[in-house]
Amino acid sequence: MLLKMDEPLMQWIRWLSRIAVWLGKARKVWGAVLAVPFAFLISWGALPTWEPRLRIAGLLLQLLGIGAVAYGLREMRLLFRLPSPRQIAVSWFTRFPRLKEDAVAVVGSAAAMARAGAVTAYGRVSLPPTASLEERIAALEQDHQQTRDLMGEIRGRMEQEARVREGVLDSERGERAVQDEKIRKLVEEAAVGGLYLELTGILWLVIGVICATASNEIANLIAKFAYDK
Numbered sequence: 001m002l003l004k005m006d007e008p009l010m011q012w013i014r015w016l017s018r019i020a021v022w023l024g025k026a027r028k029v030w031g032a033v034l035a036v037p038f039a040f041l042i043s044w045g046a047l048p049t050w051e052p053r054l055r056i057a058g059l060l061l062q063l064l065g066i067g068a069v070a071y072g073l074r075e076m077r078l079l080f081r082l083p084s085p086r087q088i089a090v091s092w093f094t095r096f097p098r099l100k101e102d103a104v105a106v107v108g109s110a111a112a113m114a115r116a117g118a119v120t121a122y123g124r125v126s127l128p129p130t131a132s133l134e135e136r137i138a139a140l141e142q143d144h145q146q147t148r149d150l151m152g153e154i155r156g157r158m159e160q161e162a163r164v165r166e167g168v169l170d171s172e173r174g175e176r177a178v179q180d181e182k183i184r185k186l187v188e189e190a191a192v193g194g195l196y197l198e199l200t201g202i203l204w205l206v207i208g209v210i211c212a213t214a215s216n217e218i219a220n221l222i223a224k225f226a227y228d229k
Contacts, residue, residue, distance in 0.1 A: 058207070061207050
């Protein structure tokens with residue numbers, strides 16, 4: 001009986017957990033939206049009237065928008081491993097021209113790389129002018145056999161070289177595919193993350209500019225609405 005009573009409760013708990021997961025997938029949107037009333041709550045608790053409340057809330061939202069854009073730029077810089085502004089400034093100052101330039105000696109060096117392989121010795125059989133017909137035929141057969149052996153060895157080396165190069169090309173194609181996938185994911189991450197931060201920053205900046213610029217007018221409208229009620 002107790003198990004039957006607990007089953008509906010467990011079903012409600014599972015349903016609420018699924019709702020929590022569903023809401024968690026939009027946490028970035030909730031963060032962007034909830035920052036607006038949070039800024040107004042801060043100004044509401046710190047200031048007594050509507051006009052400064054709206055102005056300070058607008059200022060807070062503008063600062064949040066600028067901070068979101070700055071954070072997005074920082075994340076993109078780290079994502080692409082770019083130097084920070086401090087590093088750029090230090091590198092620029094270190095390149096300050098000196099009064100006396102140091103003499104730079106340029107020394108050229110050539111390195112020769114050679115690949116040594118086994119070379120088959122090949123030589124023609126020299127016959128005296130008085131050699132018989134049988135000796136000349138035997139010499140020709142020997143030369144022909146040496147030529148066939150040499151051609152077979154050359155063909156084997158060419159096939160081996162072709163297999164080696166094909167393996168190198170396959171390895172390079174695999175590495176290139178991996179690097180292309182990494183670059184694609186990097187660009188996608190930068191584009192999606194930067195787009196979210198830019199939209200969030202624009203939202204905060206727009207609301208902040210409206211509240212900070214038209215704080216008197218908005219405060220008068222709020223007071224008029226409250227008075228009419």
